[in-house]
Amino acid sequence: MTMQRQCVKVEKRDGISWVYLNRPEKKNAMSPQLHLDMDAVLEELETDPDTKVVVIAGAGDNFCAGQDLKEFFRGLEDKPAEFKRISKVANRWRWDRLYMYDKPTICMVDGYCAGGAFMQLIATDFVVTSKEATFSLSEVNWGIIPGALVAKAVSQALGYRDALYYACLGDAFDGEEAKRIGLANICVPRADLVKETEKLAKKLMAKSPEVLRATKQAMRSVRTMDVQQAYDYLDVKNAAIRVSDPEHSYRTGLTQFLDKKTFKPVYEPFELGTGDGTRK
Numbered sequence: 430m431t432m433q434r435q436c437v438k439v440e441k442r443d444g445i446s447w448v449y450l451n452r453p454e455k456k457n458a459m460s461p462q463l464h465l466d467m468d469a470v471l472e473e474l475e476t477d478p479d480t481k482v483v484v485i486a487g488a489g490d491n492f493c494a495g496q497d498l499k500e501f502f503r504g505l506e507d508k509p510a511e512f513k514r515i516s517k518v519a520n521r522w523r524w525d526r527l528y529m530y531d532k533p534t535i536c537m538v539d540g541y542c543a544g545g546a547f548m549q550l551i552a553t554d555f556v557v558t559s560k561e562a563t564f565s566l567s568e569v570n571w572g573i574i575p576g577a578l579v580a581k582a583v584s585q586a587l588g589y590r591d592a593l594y595y596a597c598l599g600d601a602f603d604g605e606e607a608k609r610i611g612l613a614n615i616c617v618p619r620a621d622l623v624k625e626t627e628k629l630a631k632k633l634m635a636k637s638p639e640v641l642r643a644t645k646q647a648m649r650s651v652r653t654m655d656v657q658q659a660y661d662y663l664d665v666k667n668a669a670i671r672v673s674d675p676e677h678s679y680r681t682g683l684t685q686f687l688d689k690k691t692f693k694p695v696y697e698p699f700e701l702g703t704g705d706g707t708r709k
């Protein structure tokens with residue numbers, strides 16, 4: 430099933446929603462309309478029962494050439510109120526929504542990924558890139574700093590030296606380098622990009638959605654907590670899953686490993702839908 434907005438296209442197949450930034454003639458640079466469309470699409474997919482995993486990619490041969498220098502920067506220069514409104518929407522989908530999104534998210538990168546596109550790149554849970562992709566924190570090359578939340582996102586995702594190097598030099602780098610510095614999880618030749626992305630999405634779909642959601646949220650939340658807060662938060666989060674998880678994963682997992690001996694948690698998740706529903 431395909432959903433089309435002015436600057437975003439969504440294709441839903443077998444639980445995966447493929448969301449394409451769709452301005453291929455501009456290398457998918459992010460215009461104000463694209464931000465409005467992405468914000469609306471992500472809001473909709475978060476509660477869409479047919480969407481188990483969201484993949485964000487670019488239409489054509491490129492992921493995203495960053496903010497649209499003409500429509501977002503120059504075009505809104507003399508319109509401060511509109512600039513503020515669109516900036517809020519842009520930041521909301523690229524960071525706030527994605528950072529704690531209820532469903533697993535993957536960025537699939539081919540071609541260019543520049544500047545402002547690093548926000549959605551880093552906010553998503555996983556990145557699969559082609560070897561041939563070209564990444565660049567290009568801001569320094571045209572007169573601004575990595576704004577909105579780009580500098581913070583990059584500082585969080587990369588080691589200190591790599592973050593400073595790429596932000597200050599603006600040097601372009603390929604998919605293999607993106608993997609080496611921790612920006613991407615998986616790097617494959619362009620021909621295998623979709624297949625590898627699909628493989629990762631299917632692995633994610635085999636897990637209990639409730640436990641997966643709690644896990645990713647916990648991993649992100651504890652980053653800014655001290656040790657005592659983290660102990661406390663994680664205890665409560667674990668208790669919450671036992672109440673809210675329709676798969677009753679904890680009890681099912683224990684029963685199937687300890688009593689039925691039907692699976693090994695080190696190698697695989699228990700099979701979804703096999704929970705006995707017993708809650709003690």
Ligand code: COA
Pocket residue numbers: 454455456458459494495496497498499500541543544545546567568571
């Ligand atoms: N904003 C606005 N327009 C952009 C754009 C951007 N970020 N990136 C590409 N485009 C447009 C070009 O202006 C061109 O438009 P035109 O056909 O009307 O002239 C079209 O997309 C194709 O780009 P072009 O530059 O001709 O392609 P290329 O293959 O020679 O170069 C890039 C591709 C990505 C290297 C180059 O376009 C570039 O450096 N873009 C700027 C990327 C950037 O710095 N983004 C960070 C913003 S925060």
